[in-house]
Amino acid sequence: MARALLFTGGDCITLREEDSMSGGPEGLRAAGHALLYWQRRQEVNTHNLANAETAGFRARRVFAEMLEGGIPTVGTRTDTRVGELRQTGAPLDLALAGEGNFVVQTPNGEKLVRSGSFTLDPEGQIIDATGNPLLGTTGPLVVPPGPLEIDARGGVTVDGEQVGRLRIVGEAESAQPLRGEEALPGGRGLGEGDPVRAPGRGAGPDEIPDDLPDEMITVRQGYLEESNVSALDSLIEMTTIQRSFEAVQTSVRTLDSIMETVANRIGRVD
Structure with a gap:
């Protein structure tokens, strides 16, 4: 047989x-x-x-299932288990304890970010390692010179004055069906491979999720989330x-x- x-x-x-x-x-x-x-x-x-070893990276997991008519399909999902938090002390190293995602603005749309070692550009804009702006509730975050603090709810203050608030959104449904032309997510961390919302795209499975309520947000300043791999x-x-x-x-x-x-x-x- x-x-x-x-x-x-x-x-x-x-x-x-x-x-x-x-x-x-x-x-x-x-x-x-x-x-x-x-x-x-x-x-x-x-x-x-x-x-x-990539901070904030979340593993992908392969799934397989039978569609109607007995047609098999293969796809990937994001493993949403939280990685360990490592203290760095850097004021723009940010992580989230529990659920949620930061959001950065990329040339292709908004991208979900679990953790990142951010910096300031010459204009005072908070950016990620590739220059993408970190978004607040009203758009890209720009801060004046001075001691910067970010509280557990995402409030951004400089010299004791609040200058903005981090945009924190929920988890996304990120099951991706396998297609012959599909490329694997890039390996640069910062939530690579998570859904983005491209300009002009309507609602759909890749839509950025809603903002989290304050009571569900716990930002850790001076920490990075390790990979969960x-x-x-x-x-x-x-x-x-x-x-x-x-x-x-x-x-x-x-x-x-x-x-x-x-x-x-x-x-x-x-």
């Missing part, structure tokens, strides 16, 4: 014997979906491992993926051999 691995809900299952024997092409198609799944897991796991777990995952991929390849070779044998027998009967 030939066996091929398929996936459902992220787990492997075994094709029924009749799938492999009487529906050879279907068995190969199922094995092809499985290869795609494990390949995607390897890509995402490699990306996670590369960002194990475990390098050890990622290395173990790499071994699991490799073995599973090889098992599917073996199934493909077995199915191909069975189909060739059946074709030869049919040819002799004719």
Whole structure:
């Protein structure tokens, strides 16, 4: 009996014997979906491992599910578990204890940010490592010279005078279906890969979520959130993926051999 691995809900299952024997092409198609799944897991796991030391990075997790009509789909979701907070003492190192996201303005729209080592540009605008402005409730935050303090609710004060307030939004639904042209998120931290709202785009699954109420906000000034990726777990995952991929390849070779044998027998009967 030939066996091929398929996936459902992220787990492997075994094709029924009749799938492999009487529906050879279907068995190969199922094995092809499985290869795609494990390949995607390897890509995402490699990306996670590369960002194990990136402040604020949140791991991506691969999911697989059956759509209506038995069509399998593969996608990724953000692992929303909070990473450990590391104290730095820098006044513009910011993190969030609990849920929520900062928002930065990028050339492609607004992006969610869990943690970041921000700086001031020459105009006094608070920016991230790539020059994107950090947004307050009324737009980009610009502060005058002087001692800067940010309280737990996101209020920004300089020399004891409030000059702005951080915009803190909720968590986003960030399940992303797999497409052949889809690129993995960039590995520069600061919430890379989280949804953005491009100018002119209507409401949809990539819409920036609503602002959080004050009682749900806890900003930590002088802290950075570590990546929630475990390098050890990622290395173990790499071994699991490799073995599973090889098992599917073996199934493909077995199915191909069975189909060739059946074709030869049919040819002799004719």
